[in-house]
Amino acid sequence: LAKTTQPISMDSYEGQEVNITCSHNNIATNDYITWYQQFPSQGPRFIIQGYKTKVTNEVASLFIPADRKSSTLSLPRVSLSDTAVYYCLVGVQGFQKLVFGTGTRLLVSP
Amino acid sequence: EAGVAQSPRYKIIEKRQSVAFWCNPISGHATLYWYQQILGQGPKLLIQFQNNGVVDDSQLPKDRFSAERLKGVDSTLKIQPAKLEDSAVYLCASSLVGGTNEKLFFGSGTQLSVL
Numbered sequence: 134l135a136k137t138t139q140p141i142s143m144d145s146y147e148g149q150e151v152n153i154t155c156s157h158n159n160i161a162t163n164d165y166i167t168w169y170q171q172f173p174s175q176g177p178r179f180i181i182q183g184y185k186t187k188v189t190n191e192v193a194s195l196f197i198p199a200d201r202k203s204s205t206l207s208l209p210r211v212s213l214s215d216t217a218v219y220y221c222l223v224g225v226q227g228f229q230k231l232v233f234g235t236g237t238r239l240l241v242s243p
Numbered sequence: 244e245a246g247v248a249q250s251p252r253y254k255i256i257e258k259r260q261s262v263a264f265w266c267n268p269i270s271g272h273a274t275l276y277w278y279q280q281i282l283g284q285g286p287k288l289l290i291q292f293q294n295n296g297v298v299d300d301s302q303l304p305k306d307r308f309s310a311e312r313l314k315g316v317d318s319t320l321k322i323q324p325a326k327l328e329d330s331a332v333y334l335c336a337s338s339l340v341g342g343t344n345e346k347l348f349f350g351s352g353t354q355l356s357v358l
Binding site for chain 1: 247278283284285286287288334336342344346347348349350351352354
């Protein structure tokens with residue numbers, strides 16, 4: 134049973150801003166939203182984590198509305214090296230483990 | 244800081260053979276995870292250790308898969324006998340304590356091909 138819903142794929146061009154939205158209707162009250170990035174032949178890598186409103190780091194921004202039933206990962210001015218699969222994970226009440234969905238495949242073209 | 248180490252990087256075996264994968268987590272991380280990632284899918288948790296005890300192995304095919312974490316540090320995952328559908332990347336990850344809000348650190352994985 135999937136806990137999050139993301140678009141399967143997205144296309145963009147270098148220099149554009151990319152926004153990937155994830156829906157998580159059954160997020161638990163105390164759980165955070167975490168995003169991972171995975172390049173081919175590598176394990177997933179932590180990008181960003183947030184609980185509410187907005188979080189920003191050197192790589193991305195994470196926007197979370199007040200109801201927390203969705204979140205948006207924002208990648209500013211993407212480059213070819215941002216081509217990867219992006220996973221949205223949330224802790225679900227009653228579960229002790231994080232469940233990966235199928236992720237969003239982002240392809241950045243010149 | 245050293246990351247999660249896994250070996251071998253690649254493995255090719257025939258069906259019904261056995262295979263073992265090794266993982267060395269980040270020093271001081273109490274929780275260790277083994278994931279299976281089939282091509283085109285997200286990682287699926289096989290087993291989670293807290294120190295040297297099993298926390299969750301609900302998705303581990305116990306008739307053919309086994310895992311251990313000796314002394315709460317290194318871990319091995321074994322498949323015996325292997326089936327064609329076991330072809331996948333096997334990822335090891337570790338985290339400091341094991342809560343769902345914790346950051347997971349992944350190794351580069353072992354790519355298994357079963358012929």
